[in-house]
Amino acid sequence: MKTHYLFCLILVLTFSSVRAQDDYENLTVSIGVVVSDLEASIEFYTNIMGMEETGELDLNGSFGKASGLTGGRPLLVKILKLKNSPDATEYKLVSFGNDKTRFDKHIQDQNGMQYTTFFIKSTEDIIKRIRENNIEFLGDTPIKLPDGRTFILIQDPDGVFIEIVGH
Structure with missing residues (x-):
């Protein structure tokens, strides 16, 4: 009986999640x-x-x-x-x-939305714009990732972390 109940529960959960995904228009x-x-x-x-x-x-x-x-x-x-x-x-x-209420040093410093990741084709132009606008690179970025792409971390004017990943 317990096995049948568990099987039914798994079926319900499986079909519920599939149906929920189909509910999205966008x-x-x-x-x-x-x-x-x-x-x-x-x-x-x-x-x-x-x-x-x-x-x-x-x-x-x-x-x-x-x-x-x-x-x-x-x-x-x-x-x-x-x-x-x-x-x-x-x-x-x-x-x-x-007012600006925070400028965290790391994403671990607060709960909630902490960062946005942008995937770009080439990091050359954005690195130039970051430097020209005196925006601080965080950590040791830009750094090379094992797959050859470059990883950059900066913050927007309110301290939201911006990850940039590209070639």
């Missing part, structure tokens, strides 16, 4: 990041990381409160993508004018 995830200075963050992500601003959402305070996103404050969301394509992940930036 195969990308939109990531929302609250930043202290919207313009500085847009500057970083467009001019250093090479993303492009593809749109915005201007949401009033009523929506902010009804949706539970804010306590009634309006929000202007700037949408950035690596490429202006419907298949590209959205990186959404919003600011409420909050």
Whole structure:
């Protein structure tokens, strides 16, 4: 009897997870990041990381409160993508004018979203932009990975770790 119950449970869990995966309309995830200075963050992500601003959402305070996103404050969301394509992940930036609250030294220092990884074809241009803008390389980066690619670690204007991996 226990074996039959266990078999049924495994079947239910298997089919439940498959069904849940089929529920998704999009195969990308939109990531929302609250930043202290919207313009500085847009500057970083467009001019250093090479993303492009593809749109915005201007949401009033009523929506902010009804949706539970804010306590009634309006929000202007700037949408950035690596490429202006419907298949590209959205990186959404919003600011409420909050002060910078942290600049961790390592991803282990706090829970929550700590880093974003960008995979690029060549690291040559981005290394040049990082140096020209006096952005600090963290650790001993850039370093070579065993597969021949280069790994770079920097931080955005609010201290979010940015991993860059490429040739």
